[in-house]
Amino acid sequence: MVSEMRRAATIALALAVLLAWTVGPAAPAGAEHEGAAAExxxxxxxxxxxxxxxxxxxxxxxxxxxxxxxxxxxxxxxxxxxxxxxxxxxxxxxxxxxxxxxxxxxxxxxxxxxxxxxxxxxxxxxxxxxxxxxxxxxxxxxxxxxxxxxxxxxxxxxxxxxxxxxxxxxxxxxxxxxxxxxxxxxxxxxxxxxxxxxxxxxxxxxxxxxxxxxxxxxxEAERQAAANAAAQAAAASGGGSSTSSGSSSGGSDQGGGGGQGGGSGSGASQQPVAAPAPTPPSNAGSGMVCPVAGPRSFADTWGAPRSGGRSHEGVDMMAPGGTPLVAVESGSATFKTNNLGGNAVWITGSSGTKYYYAHLSAWEGSSRSVSQGEVIGYVGATGNTSVNHLHFEVHPFGGRAVNPYPYVRAVC
Structure with a gap:
């Protein structure tokens, strides 16, 4: 009887060890709850x-x-x-x-x-x-x-x-x-x-x-490319039968290839194929940090009309007045003032890309070399605006501005 009890205890102990080895150590009390709360x-x-x-x-x-x-x-x-x-x-x-x-x-x-x-x-x-x-x-x-x-x-x-x-x-x-x-x-x-x-x-x-x-x-870019390719193929096949009555399949409202010249026959009624919207580079925002170091909201306003016949060439980022603004990349910062942008900053990054900040309430320091993440000024409403926000531009290799929204979206 004693030996049977000892044998049962040994088996129970072995099963417990095996179970502990299989399942692993128990999670600390409350850890699972903390993870869910953080999520x-x-x-x-x-x-x-x-x-x-x-x-x-x-x-x-x-x-x-x-x-x-x-x-x-x-x-x-x-x-x-x-x-x-x-x-x-x-x-x-x-x-x-x-x-x-x-x-x-x-x-x-x-x-x-x-x-x-x-x-x-x-x-x-x-x-x-x-x-x-x-x-x-x-x-x-x-x-x-x-x-x-x-x-x-x-x-x-x-x-x-x-x-x-x-x-x-x-x-x-x-x-x-x-x-x-x-x-x-x-x-x-x-x-x-x-x-x-x-x-x-x-x-x-x-x-x-x-x-x-x-x-x-x-x-979406792949779908656009496929649709444009299909439309161009349809236009090309329709253009080969220009002597037809004009009701060929190439005369759809997506028709395309030679839309600028107007074409002859059925091609004359075709509309040019719209170029697909440019997709942001896959590395958009990589290597830079968010320019607004605090709560912010932003909108894609690229190309929107502005007074004086201008069009918008930046992204507008709203934040409470006085929120710190930081250098998105290491480089040199130049502080300037102009009528439209008010207190403004140009940063020439180490990569050669230039960044423009406008409407600052104040600068931090003066023109100098800056490190990535270093405070250069504060959100305000100077210049041609009545809203506390940052107007931010990206100029790859110092050239023309590109839509900065994808860059900001990737890091903010």
Missing amino acids: RAAREILDARDRANDAAQAMFDAESRLDSLTIELAQAEEDLAALEAEVGELRRGVADSAVRQFVGAGRDSLLLFQDIGQTNELATAQVYTSAASGSQLVQVDDYDQAIDELDDARHALEQKRADTADAADAWAALKADAEQQVLELQRIEQERLADAEVQHELERQRQARAEQERREREQ
Whole structure:
């Protein structure tokens, strides 16, 4: 009996050792819970960044619309002034002829000597029409038509002013929301990022998301290339039967190859194949750090219209005023001031790429050599803006600016 009990104990001990060796050491108490908490905190930060980015995109899109309307409004005002001058010139021409027939006539002739802005244009036109004869009718017809165009232009200008005012109100509301979302992001990051485990998990999730976005961009580029190749092949096959009735398969609305020249036969109705949107380089952002060292949101506003007929050549990154800005790459920093950018910085990186920072509230130090991550200034709203943000540009090898959004998206 004793030997059987001893044998059972030995077997139980062996099984316990085997189980411990197979399963491994038990996880520390609460470790699994901490990991899940870090994952949730990191996801909460990323979600807050997404909301802030969406709000920034909406605000900057509204700004672009407002700028476009402002440009159109200025042009409409110029056009109206030119049309008023044209009507005035026509009026004087018609009046010169009519006055000769109205000298000594009734009191209606007094209208001829009043300024166009001080009388009823239609009434004046009627007086001129009644006085005209022969070749004068041509002048009167031109004048009549110009009066109608002037009236239409004035109504269109008033509508344009109303649209611009509405766009300004919409932009102001979206600006307030975008600024609030950045402040909320700042609060969440201050609460969550104090934990090193959360920082590690946040970076892991951010890199995973960036890799997923990279794969999606590559797949979209492949689809675009395949669609363009198919369209060009269809256009080429359709172009070989230009004597047909024009209903060949090459006449689809994606048709392409020789779209600029117009072609003959069925090719004349084809539209040029749109060039695929350029994909960012696979190493976009590699070797650089985020220029904003703090809570930030940003939007892809490359090419958006700006006042003065300009187009946007940077990425706009919103952040609370005073947030530190750092050198994205080691190199030399030159501090300057200009009307559009306010307090600005040019960094010539060791790689030869140049980076432009604008709208800073203040610089940190003066022009000098800088290390990557070194503070060079602070977010502000100097220059041609009313929003605390960084305007950031990337100039590969010191050349023309390229869309910096993919670069910023990869590291911020």
